[in-house]
Amino acid sequence: MVFRKLNYPPTLEILEDRTVPATLSWDPNPGGAGFYLFEAANPVENGTSIAWTPGGLVSIGDAADMFTSGPASVPAGWTISEDLSTATGPLHADWTLTSFFRFNLRDEADYFDGSNFDRILDVMGGPGNDIIYGGTANDLLNGGFT
Numbered sequence: 722m723v724f725r726k727l728n729y730p731p732t733l734e735i736l737e738d739r740t741v742p743a744t745l746s747w748d749p750n751p752g753g754a755g756f757y758l759f760e761a762a763n764p765v766e767n768g769t770s771i772a773w774t775p776g777g778l779v780s781i782g783d784a785a786d787m788f789t790s791g792p793a794s795v796p797a798g799w800t801i802s803e804d805l806s807t808a809t810g811p812l813h814a815d816w817t818l819t820s821f822f823r824f825n826l827r828d829e830a831d832y833f834d835g836s837n838f839d840r841i842l843d844v845m846g847g848p849g850n851d852i853i854y855g856g857t858a859n860d861l862l863n864g865g866f867t
C-alpha cells in the first residue's frame with residue numbers, strides 16, 4: 722500500500738440548510754375530489770391553523786413552519802405574507818363539495834387548529850404528541866403513528 726502526502730490542507734465544507742420549507746399545492750386527484758395538500762417541514766413543531774378571511778379567502782398560517790416565497794410553494798392565485806408565516810388564497814376553480822384540505826404535519830409534537838373552518842379537513846399528525854382540533858365539516862383527523 723502506498724500513502725501519498727496531500728498537496729492541500731483538508732477543509733470543512735459548510736453545506737446548505739436541509740430544512741425543507743412547508744409547501745401548499747393543489748392535487749386534481751383524477752377520479753376523485755381534488756384537494757389542497759399542506760406538507761410540513763421536518764423536524765418542526767407546527768402550530769398550524771386554517772380559517773376564512775373577512776374577504777372570503779382561505780388563510781393557512783404556521784409561524785413555526787415558514788413557507789418559502791415564490792410560485793413553487795403555493796398554488797396559483799395564492800399569496801404568502803411578508804413574514805412567510807401565512808398563505809392566503811381562494812378555493813380552487815375545480816373545488817367540489819367533497820374537496821378537502823389535507824395537512825401532513827409530519828414529525829414532532831404539532832398543534833393544529835381548524836375549529837374556525839367549515840370545509841372538510843384531513844389532518845395527519847404524524848409521529849409526536851400532536852393536538853388536533855377539527856372544524857364543523859366531516860373531518861378526518863389522524864393523531865399520528867410512528
Ligand SMILES: [Ca+2]
Nearest residue numbers: 828846848849
Ligand atoms: Ca407530529
